[in-house]
Amino acid sequence: MAFSFIHAADIHLDSPLRGLEKYEGAPVEEIRNATREALINLVNKAIEQQVSFLIIAGDLYDGDWKDYNTGLFFVSQMTRLQKENIKVYLIRGNHDAQSLITKELKLPDNVVAFPVDQATTEVDEELKVAIHGQGFASRSVTDNLAKEYPGKLDGYVNIGILHTSATGREGHENYAPCSVEELVAKGYDYWALGHIHLREVLHEQNPAILFPGNIQGRHIRETGDKGCTIVHVKDGHIDSYEHQSLDVLRWEVCEVDASMSETIDDVIEAARTHLEQLQQQADGRFLAVRFHITGSSPAHQQLIVQKDHVINNLRSLALEMGDIWIEKVKIKTTRLLNMDELQEQHTPIATILEFLENVKYDDDALQLLLEELTDIHNALPYELKNGEDALDFSDTSTVKDRLKEVEDLILYHIQTKAGV
Known part of the structure; x- marks a missing residue:
C-alpha cells in the first residue's frame, strides 16, 4: 500500500x-x-x-x-x-x-x-x-x-x-x-x-x-x-x-554594498537591483525586508546624516515595486576619510576631532556631559528611550557609542560648506 x-x-x-x-x-x-x-x-x-x-x-x-x-x-x-x-x-x-x-x-x-x-x-x-x-x-x-x-x-x-x-x-x-x-x-x-x-x-x-x-x-x-x-x-x-x-510573507535580509556608491541615489539604485532579485525568488509572495547597507563608502557621511531620507526613499521604492514591506534599515558603512591625517593638520576641525577622541577615555568628562543631558533625556518620547536604537543617557557607554555619529555629523557639514 x-x-x-x-x-x-x-x-x-x-x-x-x-x-x-x-x-x-x-x-x-x-x-x-x-x-x-x-x-x-x-x-x-x-x-x-x-x-x-x-x-x-x-x-x-x-x-x-x-x-x-x-x-x-x-x-x-x-x-x-x-x-x-x-x-x-x-x-x-x-x-x-x-x-x-x-x-x-x-x-x-x-x-x-x-x-x-x-x-x-x-x-x-x-x-x-x-x-x-x-x-x-x-x-x-x-x-x-x-x-x-x-x-x-x-x-x-x-x-x-x-x-x-x-x-x-x-x-x-x-x-x-x-x-x-x-x-x-x-x-x-x-x-x-x-x-x-x-x-x-x-x-x-x-x-x-x-x-x-x-x-x-x-x-x-x-x-x-x-x-x-x-x-x-x-x-x-x-x-x-x-x-x-x-x-505568504517572506522575511529577507538584503545586503547592499555601498563601497562604490558616491551618493544616496547610487545606494537606492543598488537596493533596487537587490529587491528585484528577491522578488523573483519570492514567487509572488509579500516580502518583509531588512536592509544592511555596508562598505567603506564615499557616501558614508551622507547616509548617516540623512538617514530618514534614505529610509523613506527605500520605502518609496518598495511601494513602487509593490508587495514589499521595509522592516528596518541598518546603515553600517564606514568612512573613507583618514582620520589620523585630519587630526595632524592642526586646523579647527582637527581640534574638535582631537577633543572627541580624548573624551572617549575621560569618564569624568563623560559623566559631566550626561548630567547636562538629563533634562533632554527626561523630555524624550517613549519610543526614543526603548529598543535597540534607544538613546540612553544614564550610561557613559551610550555617549561613547554615539561619538562616531557626532564626528560624521561634523565632517558632513564641514565638507558640504567647503564644497567637498
Whole structure:
C-alpha cells in the first residue's frame, strides 16, 4: 500500500508578526493575517495532494487566545479536512501547553489530540500505521519525554510526534531534550518533530527524523522559505519526503554594498537591483525586508546624516515595486576619510576631532556631559528611550557609542560648506 501524509509544526496561529514598522502605504492588512493564510495553504496542500493524514507537532497556537475567533478559525479549517476524510494528529507544545490555554472548543471528530500526562499510541488499521505522541502539560517541560514513548508495533509504520529541542538549538529553549541516538533506538520509521523553526533533517532514513520548520516566518530571524514536509510511504516503509512552501510573507535580509556608491541615489539604485532579485525568488509572495547597507563608502557621511531620507526613499521604492514591506534599515558603512591625517593638520576641525577622541577615555568628562543631558533625556518620547536604537543617557557607554555619529555629523557639514 502507498499513501502520503504531511508533517507540519509551529503554526503559531494568530501570532502577531513582530518588528514591522507602520508607515503610509504599507500593506498592513495583507500581513496581519499571514499565519491564517499559511494555515489555509497547509489545508489546501493536504487536499490537493490527497494525503491520508496531517501531523501538527506542537505550537499550533501562539499562546492563550484573545478570544474564541482563533479557535473557531482552526475548527473551520479542520472541518474542510474532515469533509475530505483526512485525519489530523496533533500535540501541544510550549506555546500552547495545556496550562496556558484557558479557552477550549470541541474539535471535529477527525482531529486527535494526544494527552499531556503520558505518551499514547493511535492505530490506523486500514493504513497499518501506529502514531505515538505526548503533548506539553506546562510551558516548560525539561524532562526527556521520548524516553517514555511506547515501543514500536511490529507490522505497522511507526511514527513518533514530539515537541523538542533535541540536543539543543541556539535561540530555542531546551525543552524535552533528547538525542538522535535515543530516537533511533525506538525503532520507529519516522519522527515528526516540532519546536525548531528552521527546517533541519537530523537523520535521513531508518528512521527519518526532522524538523519541518514553521509554516510562516514571524520576524527577521525567521528568513527564507517556510512550509511543511510531505512524506510518502510505500510497502510499509518511508519511501521519500520533500519540503513544500506555505508561507505568504517572506522575511529577507538584503545586503547592499555601498563601497562604490558616491551618493544616496547610487545606494537606492543598488537596493533596487537587490529587491528585484528577491522578488523573483519570492514567487509572488509579500516580502518583509531588512536592509544592511555596508562598505567603506564615499557616501558614508551622507547616509548617516540623512538617514530618514534614505529610509523613506527605500520605502518609496518598495511601494513602487509593490508587495514589499521595509522592516528596518541598518546603515553600517564606514568612512573613507583618514582620520589620523585630519587630526595632524592642526586646523579647527582637527581640534574638535582631537577633543572627541580624548573624551572617549575621560569618564569624568563623560559623566559631566550626561548630567547636562538629563533634562533632554527626561523630555524624550517613549519610543526614543526603548529598543535597540534607544538613546540612553544614564550610561557613559551610550555617549561613547554615539561619538562616531557626532564626528560624521561634523565632517558632513564641514565638507558640504567647503564644497567637498
